[in-house]
Amino acid sequence: MTDPSTRQYRFSLVMITTLFFMWGFVHNLDPILIPHLRRSFSLTVLQSALVDSAVFIAYFVMALPAGMLIHRAGYKAAIICGLLLFATGSMMFIPAANTQQYIVFLAALFTIACGLTILETAANPYVTLLGDPGRAAQRINLAQSFNGLAATLAPIIGARLILVHGANDQQLAAMPAAARQAALAAEAASVKGPYMVLGLVILAIAVVFYFLKLPEVASSKAGSGAAKGSIAEALRVPSIRRGAVAQFFYVGAQVCVFSFFILYATRSAGVSPVRAADYLGWGCGMAFMVGRFVGTGLMRVVAPARLLWRYALICIVLAGVAMMAQGLVSIAAVIGIAFFMSIMFPTIFSLGLSGAGEHADMGSGLIIMSIVGGALLPLVFGFVSDVTHNVQFGYAVPLACFVVIAWFARTALAEDSSKARAAAPSSMGVTKRV
Structure with a gap:
């Protein structure tokens, strides 16, 4: 029979690995969002690049707070906190599309990225600590491979869900102003469904982690007191x-x-x-x-x-x-x-x-x-x-x-x-x- 503790480690590893896929998937939806929002809001290339800025500035802002959260509350609490922020940001795409405000889209992306920062800061070291130390490299490479799989699938799936087959640029130019605005609003609204489903999936994963008994692991905190200096x-x-x-x-x-x-x-x-x-x-x-x-x-x-x-x-x-x-x-x-x-x-x-x-x-x-x-x-x-x-x-x-x-x-x-x-x-x- 399989040792119950071994089954617990395996299921925990499976759940942690899903996080690698999920953050890889949402990151690789950004190349779909950029041309989509650029068209919907008539943005310049520079303005559309703010999508990436909203995402990656969060990593700079949240990196140290994420480490402090893990140090004080542990890996499980940090993962749940990251998932809740991830889900919140995904749900924010609904009011963003309803209000037709580009800044709200950027705020939603920033919120998602704050959650991803916490998840990545917690999940990467936790995978290496979850099990036999001699196989740590094998575990992290296995988890990272699902991140690569997401990079392949996200653009293909996202394009068919978000890049709707609406009017082309020539047709839009020929429309009256009110009709053109309505057509662009309909295109912007196409993100609501996919991101709402994504948010619900992330919430479900957060619930699983809440009830999941993650194995206790020892993290290295040596020298943490001298870190600032x-x-x-x-x-x-x-x-x-x-x-x-x-x-x-x-x-x-x-x-x-x-x-x-x-x-x-x-x-x-x-x-x-x-x-x-x-x-x-x-x-x-x-x-x-x-x-x-x-x-x-x-x-x-x-x-x-x-x-x-x-x-x-x-x-x-x-x-x-x-x-x-x-x-x-x-x-x-x-x-x-x-x-x-x-x-x-x-x-x-x-x-x-x-x-x-x-x-x-x-x-x-x-x-x-x-x-x-x-x-x-x-x-x-x-x-x-x-x-x-x-x-x-x-x-x-x-x-x-x-x-x-x-x-x-x-x-x-x-x-x-x-x-x-x-x-x-x-x-x-x-x-x-x-």
Whole structure:
């Protein structure tokens, strides 16, 4: 018979894994929302980029409070709190659509993201602690794979639920003002059903977690009392400082690539929004998921810093192609970027903490907070697109981001080489011993 405690751990792991899928799913609905809200509210590209800003600024604001909540109330209470915020934000899409106020949509997205910040801060370490320590990496990779699955499915499903087949731009332009306003209001209202269902599902999951007896796990709180005083010390560690900078630009690049893909593909290749969403899911989402597995395998024979450097150089070239190419070549270039940037977040994270020693915990928090790049750099993308009247030229922003990542990888590679030379005996010493 199976040990009851083993069954409890397995069911708890299944429930925690559902969280990885759910936050991956809602994150990857943002590329659907951006063109949808842009059309419904007649926004510029820069204004539509506020969708990403509302989401990723929450990670910067809520990262430290989420850690404090986990420390004081525990993982279960934090997860339930995150789920309730997630559900509340989803339900806010109903008044947002009813009032036809863009700011209310942004507030709903910010509320969802606050809940996701708490969930991610709690679920990632909890999975590693839930069971045999020797299989922690296997558990976190299993959970992360469902996040990748969500990145594939969300654009495909979301496009068919939200990107309604209403009047085209020419038909809208020919309508009287009142009829045009009514048509756009109907399109904006199409988000109410999907997000209401999402909110109800999240509430149901919160109820399950309330009654679920999660196994007690011991979290590492060593040095928490000195955490406030160690921020400045952590920033003095070069690898942490460079890692935070690189992660800022990487997350910004990833958000630009995924969030503006539908707008990009409709302009560069002339495909419909629904077809563009299919390319985003089956193309970029699948490439991102497969690239993570391929990159992990390559790291067995290629040093992570070297692989990151090579991948960054390839992404620089592909971003240049994305700026200039037309048709399916432009879409293929962006799908290629998704494949080669798939390893960047975890690799930058690990290289940034390499040699951090006692500052690793605080350094980890600083690198996580640097994902605020996902809130700021899409605004630059939108500004460049609006000024040049060409969304393809916005890819100059991810291109510059990949240049920074290549610098980070090259610096880390140089440090690894220096350490290797210092550890190896000099050729003169070897000659003398011979």
